[in-house]
Amino acid sequence: MKCIITIELGTNAVRIFAFDLNGIAIGSMKGYYPTFHTQPDYSEQDPEQIFITMLYVFKNLLNEKIHPKKYKVASVCFSSSMHSTLAVDKHGIPLGNAYTWADNRAKKEAIEIKESSIADAMYNCTGTPLHPMSPMLKIAWMKNNDQQKFQQAGKFLSIKSYVVHQLTGEYMIDYSLACASGMLNINTIAWEQEALHFAGITADKLPQLVPVFATAGTLKKAYQNSLGLSADTKILIGSSDGCLATLGAGIWNSDKATITIEDSSAVRVVGNKMLHDEKKRIFNYLITENCFVSGGPSNSGGGTFEWFAKQFGDFATAYDLESCMNSLLQEATKVPIGSGGLLFLPYLLGERAPIWNPDARGMFFGINIKHERQHFIRAVIEGILYEIYSIGKMLAEHRHISALSVNGSFATIPFCAQMIADMFNKPVHITKNSNSVSFGAFLLAATEMGIFKSLDEAAAQIEIADSYTPGENHHHTYMKYYGIFESLSNKLGDEFARIAELQ
């Protein structure tokens, strides 16, 4: 029996799944690795620990779930979080830690390019908002602030490219992850000279560009032995977590959108052309030729609610964070829509889409003497989801959306899923596979094997487990509050900048 392994190099952990060829999960394991915040805007990870953790989890999964049942691993498909940047020397040895997507050190570089004459042209050819998350800007930061490292660097890799290089010796990056670097011209599918110029590098400093279905070389002999895999096990380069979560949610060339809410969140659509947003707010990731995943990411999400629970939850009766969050959710249901006119802006970590303001900060607005604890709880949840709605609204300026598929631990909480349906006034579906990134990677690998003719056909396989229909008039009620939420978010630009300066 053959099986497919998917390896997701996520923000905090590696998650490895094994699927049989029918898409049934036959095993999964995760391994955590830490993120280091040595300075306020810094967010780094140790590439060696990520690699060794991946190897350890992979080996355990194979030894416990795959080899004993005599499964033969047909292919291993990778996915990873976006925007990571790692400089390695000419021999491939890391020069310090990798910068993660959350690293904001390149703020100055971001402002410089945004205000330059090439900003519009750059967005039009790369399809990616100009933000410090972009590896192009992180490399430019290195050029401006860490000359020694910059000079010594033989290549600038993503975490995924590094891990794959360790396993096979090849330097590769797929189109979709390359888009997230801000340096890929999505019209010509080649590195964009202007972007490379801004970063201060030439194309030979970047890994080789390949389609998502590409085989990334052969597993090194020693790893074949230690993992018990044969030389013909295909190592597929795969894609990014965002693109695969979209595929895994079954949103492919349709008029649906997908909403992912874990710690942070994103709303995405898929189509055959780039969405040219005048305000440069929408990302566009090329997954295969003429197929784009477009959308907007938010820094708020389940992490925001977790913050609230930690600060204001009742830990006298709750035995851990999860049970505390559950009882908060219970309390929130007792309050009617709109939280009695209490609004919450969820910008604790600054915000990306749609306002793209790293200085944005959170707030409660409209507090009156009648508000109780439970109003605040519900307001936080509503605030997080108004923000999701605002991204959806931005996408709807470009594309008609008829239904939503939600995934991620926060979005799939029934109370939240219903609230999303009510706010958007559209039916919401939850798919059967709770881990849509891994399932997306499975669909990609299965398509590569010829099990499905195309990604469209693969996406059509997704089964729906649960559906929520919008309540009558709820949308109308939410929109009264949303209007104020939106104008506050836009109005406070100056005050956000001033308070951020003081923090």
Place this chain on the structure above:
Amino acid sequence: MNQFVLMQGSAEELSLFPHILELGVVKNSYVQLNALPKAVMTGVKFLYILDGKFHWHIHNSEYTLFPGDVALILPGQEFGSSSAVLEIGSFSFLHINADLKGTDEIILDKWSSLSGNEIIAISKILLLSNPLVITKLNEAGKILKSIQQELCNQEVGYYARVNNYIDELFILLTRQLTRQNNPGRDFHKTFMKLDEALRKDISHQWTVDEMAALAGLGNTLFNEKVKSYTGFTPLNYLINIRISEAIRLLKKPHISITDIALDTGFYSSQHFSTTFKKLTGFTPGEFRKNNSFTE
């Protein structure tokens, strides 16, 4: 309680207790200049604030202590007032004789009934904790008072009791410190602190007991929480950090494999080699050969 001080050498009550250097209650009713200059501590000192408010410098940091707070000063740490002033107020204190073995173990003599491993774990936590000020710990004040009473009344069994109380103080402070430093609602934060402590001292032969104590949890709960948070048992997570560090060192040509093994906390180069090979498929030597480059 009135002011009094028992001092080793002069106080009859302490003749059976050579490890107690000094104990008593200080009541200070006017500001005394130059009465409390900063000085490096020999031995271990417990201070419990009864009254007033004190601004003290303890081991690189400034603290303000209020009634009910406890300060603990360990051998080699600086203690005193930055302006050398003894402020108005009162506190009780106990100063015992104890040295450091190496940099990370407090030696308690035979009077203590704590086991060797317990002392190592307690030392580790106390020496890694910063601040060494514990807020609102009335139990510590009660124990200090009990020690004073036992010494004055000298009823039967008082020798054992006094020593037990000192052990009890160490245990109480250690437990309270880990609780204070690791609020239960945020395991992520607790784990990040533990991760940092492990990395800082990766050559140490960490035990699960020590790690659990640092996280302020019992062993069973600690194991369970780490497993669900990281996917690994605590010891296997530690192996991840060790091997990652070893890989980094192996990629540098000038450090011997034996040194790398010991620096990263393996018992021997053999132990390192087996673990490394099991995980990566390479022996450390092979791995180095594949990753070494001559210019």
